Amino acid sequence: TVVIRLRKPWNAAVHVFFAQADFVYGILPKHAFPDTKVVGSAWESAPFGTGPFRVKTWLRGDRIVLEANPYYRPKPKLSQIVFQIVPNLNSNFVALRSGAADIGALTAENVSQAQGVPGVRVERFPENATRLLYLNTQRSPTGDPRVRHAIADALDYDALANAWRNQFPPAASFLPPPIVRWKAAAIAPYRHDPDAARRELDAAGWRLRNGVRVKGGVPFGGLIGVNSEDPINVRIATLVQAQLAAAGMPLTIKANPTRIWFSPEGLLRNGKGTIIGETWVGGGDPEQSLNLRCVEAIRGGDNHSFYCSPRFEALFDDQSRTPSQAQRDRDFNAIAQLVHDDAPVIPLYYESRLMGVSNRVSGYRLNMLWLPVNAEMWDAR
Template sequence: MSFDRPAFNRRHFLELLAAGMGAGMLPSALAAQAAAAGQPVRGGTLIANVSPEPSAGLVGGINISAPVLPISASIFDGLVTYDRDFKPQPQLAESWEQSADGKTITFRLRRGVTWHDGVPFTSADVQYSILNVVKKTHPRGGSTFAKVTSVDTPDAHTVVLNLSGPSPVIWSALFGTETQIVPKHLYEGTNPLTNPWNSKPIGTGAFVFKEWVRGSHILLERNPNYWDQGKPYLDRVIFKAIPDAGARAVALENGEILLAANNPVPESDVARLAANPSLVVNTEGWQAPAPIFFFDFNWRQERFRDIRVRKAFAHAIDRKALAENVWYGLATVATSPVPSYQKAFHNPDLPQYEYDPRKAEQLLEDAGLKRDANGVRLSITHVTCAPYGPVYVRAGELFRQQLKQIGVEVKLINYDLGTYVRKLFTDYEFDTSSMWYSCYPDPQIGVQRRFWSKNIKPGSPSSNGSGYSSPEMDRAIEAMQEEGDVEKRKAHIFEMQRIAQEDVASITLLELQFYGIYNKRLQGLRAGPLTFYSTLADAWLQS
């Protein structure tokens, strides 16, 4: 492994690329016939894009930033995967059963699975991972697995989760990049957040990590000992770092890269690329992550504890203009922290803050924030979500313009990904910020983390970075976690949304329509709501 290699080695990358082209573009006559018949063809190198390049490790359930997850999904398998209807399907667990009272879930693990270093995968790995990684360090795991009181391992291939009561949310969170299973023999006795194996991961998945050349690429190679015999079909996958969005669009158009997740091109380019007959623009693959964009206050600052100030900001931002002009229609105005299309959980009857600069001005006046000689009531900094693309910088510009109308002077700050994560989730050095989080199919997985005081976890990305803390909110969230009855639990979820909106704990702005783009030569992607967070074990290249 050569993770520590410091320089961009273009020659080495081109050698890898040439090797892949040889295998993938010059198939045998039999392979050509198989491809023509729509049957998987073995061999070849898939060149994919990673954007932005990960700042830390590649273990999706520890470093949960979006660019890590499509890579991690092919290195690590989960207990289960999901079909198009988000029903669990076997992966590391061959079967499972839940007791009638919902207090135990038993998984029967697949036999003969090994970690990439040759050590057998056992129930001890699952026990360690759930109790010491998922529950303790994952920004969502503490809530998702809140009812898990212990994990038993009666034998090497059986895992029993013991719960204090029924927990519907667990069944939506068992996939590999959410409920992360890591090798106990490499993690036990360490801090999972800083374990060096995060950057040179050892998994159980279809592809084996080989190297990470910073600024160039991440190389995965076929796992010859993969439990699913005959898979994967590809010889290797190279995740190439292309920092410039325009260059990524060109690389997709000319076939230099065949797969790019995480909104790889500007929203203004989507319609043009969708019209390209060799490309597919896929939005379905993001339905389960359910990304939502919001504006946060740093609640550690006294000025933002005045609800009149927070309401003023909410009335000052034109969310319709944000969706139509900044996102080119690839977003809709959010009315709740829970996306509207999650009809089982979305509360349609919540207070809203319409775009009204006059009302915003009056609220600031009432809060005692008068304009000075230069017309400024308040000066703040705003950290944009710049690492994830220029659209977030443009959103920041819109915030700056609209807040200026009500006398708020905004200085925009654009960080690289590593600095962004550190400033917002470790140092808490910001006034306001904007970011997107994945909500996932159940609000207990992705929504409550924004508002639960126990999710203020220094050093944990995508946790409660704002520092918002409310006893009333905590009671609603913890009641949601504890309640096993579906309808009673729904009432607590509705209550969580009501409190968030009434408190203006954060300004939920948009429901985002994310997209991934891939070349039609690439076959075998796992279709469904988790397309871009799924393994590439089934993927193959058509000539």
């Protein structure tokens, strides 16, 4: 028995602790550990639990073989599942096309090809994730909300959709897509409005000189940070750069490899970027999608806009402790509207997991956080 005592009311507690998320709080078997040290323990190489499958073989860098748990009920339909490690997502598609794999993740680039492969179907699993452009609120020029709105107005969202091959639905709010219990009030998405962008820049003191906006003798400039190993991220950055340059807002693209991108030294988290493109994945509770808090507006934190609003903090605190679900919904709606008005982020699209699945496989499902659903019901014939 595990007993959790809270020091104060926390509405998200049940979902944070007990629902599936990208951070999972598991209950570990005491007899598997000689002490409280988990990292580096034997259990890490052969983990086990109460689920329908357990680790049989783990060849690091090659494959993981799961076998059915004989104690699980109902009895799993599959005797084993093999996770074959491949170099990249293109290798997934090649394995699917050749029949070497039954299931593989697809990309926006190859999903159309996969739809034409005999014996393979494409499954789309909506994710609790939103692709966003983070605008740095603590650096010039995007520290000015009028400039942030000018950027939002200058972008051509229909053209930007080419970066993800129009494979994902457009997003209006930075909060979760409509696959969780909370349903957002209607938020008008940002629209391509070059005239409004010009008015915002003029009002902010950025005057057009020879095709470039200038303020106090300083030309508009900054960095677009990009993960060089994320093809969609690269394409989005390239299109954003071109569209903003056409509006007199030239920016330079700077790329980081993944190992640097997610570190405190990378542009995603070091506060040196002007615009950062990245996906935020929430959890089972809407609170887990609120990564714009002041406490996270630090180097190495998750608030990539470095946004800090007393109003946001007050609404966050209220949704956390109010006993009224209706009031909590109103708080989330107010947060969504506040963020839309302040524009520290520009929502682009809601993510979906694109999977190629052999027609001989049945019952295969993933939840909104990519985790397997009822794996004991998966079957292959």
